[in-house]
Amino acid sequence: MTMGLLNNNLRIGIPSKGRLSELSGELLAQAGLNFRRQNRGLFAKVKGLPIDMIFLRTDDIPTLVAEGAIDMGITGSDLVEEANANVSTRMRLGVGRCRLAICIPEDSEIKSANELDGKRIATSFPSVTKAYLGQHNALAHMVSLSGSVEVMIGLGVADAIVDLVETGSTLAANRLRVLEEIGSYETVLIQNDRCRDVEMANRVVRRLEGVVIARDFALLEYNVPLAKLADAEKITPGFNSPTIGTLEDETLRSVRVMVRRDEIIDVMEKLERLGATAIFQTTISNCRL
Numbered sequence: 001m002t003m004g005l006l007n008n009n010l011r012i013g014i015p016s017k018g019r020l021s022e023l024s025g026e027l028l029a030q031a032g033l034n035f036r037r038q039n040r041g042l043f044a045k046v047k048g049l050p051i052d053m054i055f056l057r058t059d060d061i062p063t064l065v066a067e068g069a070i071d072m073g074i075t076g077s078d079l080v081e082e083a084n085a086n087v088s089t090r091m092r093l094g095v096g097r098c099r100l101a102i103c104i105p106e107d108s109e110i111k112s113a114n115e116l117d118g119k120r121i122a123t124s125f126p127s128v129t130k131a132y133l134g135q136h137n138a139l140a141h142m143v144s145l146s147g148s149v150e151v152m153i154g155l156g157v158a159d160a161i162v163d164l165v166e167t168g169s170t171l172a173a174n175r176l177r178v179l180e181e182i183g184s185y186e187t188v189l190i191q192n193d194r195c196r197d198v199e200m201a202n203r204v205v206r207r208l209e210g211v212v213i214a215r216d217f218a219l220l221e222y223n224v225p226l227a228k229l230a231d232a233e234k235i236t237p238g239f240n241s242p243t244i245g246t247l248e249d250e251t252l253r254s255v256r257v258m259v260r261r262d263e264i265i266d267v268m269e270k271l272e273r274l275g276a277t278a279i280f281q282t283t284i285s286n287c288r289l
């Protein structure tokens with residue numbers, strides 16, 4: 001059964017289920033790391049590269065990377081911190097963004113974390129929670145659970161909870177509110193310091209960077225009067241610098257430049273006001289900068 005792993009291939013651990021499972025699979029496929037997971041199989045070979053993918057529980061990945069069982073892994077930075085795993089974070093993947101927060105009932109009179117001294121706290125993050133409360137001179141009793149934490153105050157198990165918050169809808173549904181934020185987290189690529197194949201690991205990082213950066217940027221092309229070119233370049237300075245081309249009409253220049261996706265509409269409006277024409281946005285699906 002384990003025969004397939006008796007080799008020197010780079011081992012990358014990715015979530016076998018849950019929200020990060022699909023995200024990781026898509027990201028890796030876009031980066032040209034293609035593999036096929038057999039029905040409920042726990043490992044797969046990457047097509048054409050000396051890499052094995054291992055499907056694991058998201059929360060076990062930090063420990064397994066730290067132990068050297070796998071060389072790299074995709075998981076939440078919250079889980080890396082909770083496991084206190086001795087690993088290097090190679091990349092933030094720009095997905096799975098969430099916050100870890102201390103939450104209390106909407107009508108609670110508690111005003112700060114130090115008032116939680118002697119109270120009961122339900123959480124899947126006992127280690128991070130204890131450390132945070134320690135810094136705020138509070139010692140609380142931890143009720144460690146693996147999920148459905150928001151219901152625990154209602155069940156009478158705890159006075160407060162510490163859990164992940166994204167949109168806040170789970171909190172609202174359970175009539176809870178944030179008391180204090182402990183930290184902000186996202187999905188990360190981690191690596192162990194005794195990696196089997198450092199060169200291949202670096203290649204994986206470069207490939208993923210190409211996709212992650214491409215997701216944040218778009219390519220903008222436009223024509224602008226030569227007299228306004230300097231102003232246009234101020235609006236779109238680009239990653240390194242914009243590419244400027246000439247047109248048959250010598251009073252015009254064409255510009256190609258990378259722009260952050262979240263700024264693109266704003267930038268297009270500014271360029272239009274400046275007198276730019278034929279402004280096009282193109283999606284970048286992969287890049288090397």
Ligand SMILES: Nc1ncnc2c1ncn2[C@@H]1O[C@H](COP(=O)(O)OP(=O)(O)OP(=O)(O)O)[C@@H](O)[C@H]1O
Nearest residue numbers: 017018019020058076077078079096097098164166
């Ligand atoms: N609501 C959320 N929004 C964004 N990211 C989240 C959210 N909840 C969790 N995450 C991130 O995803 C990671 C995995 O979450 P979690 O362990 O809850 O798995 P899951 O995908 O929800 O599956 P499960 O059903 O096992 O809970 C978390 O450690 C965190 O980094």
Ligand SMILES: O=P(O)(O)OC[C@H]1O[C@H](OP(=O)(O)OP(=O)(O)O)[C@H](O)[C@@H]1O
Nearest residue numbers: 147148163164165166167168169170171
């Ligand atoms: O602020 P929100 O957008 O509501 O997201 C926060 C919720 O998302 C996660 O739960 P998940 O959906 O993973 O359910 P789980 O408790 O089964 O892990 C997290 O544990 C919170 O409960």
Ligand SMILES: [Mg+2]
Nearest residue numbers: 018019147148
């Ligand atoms: Mg969950």
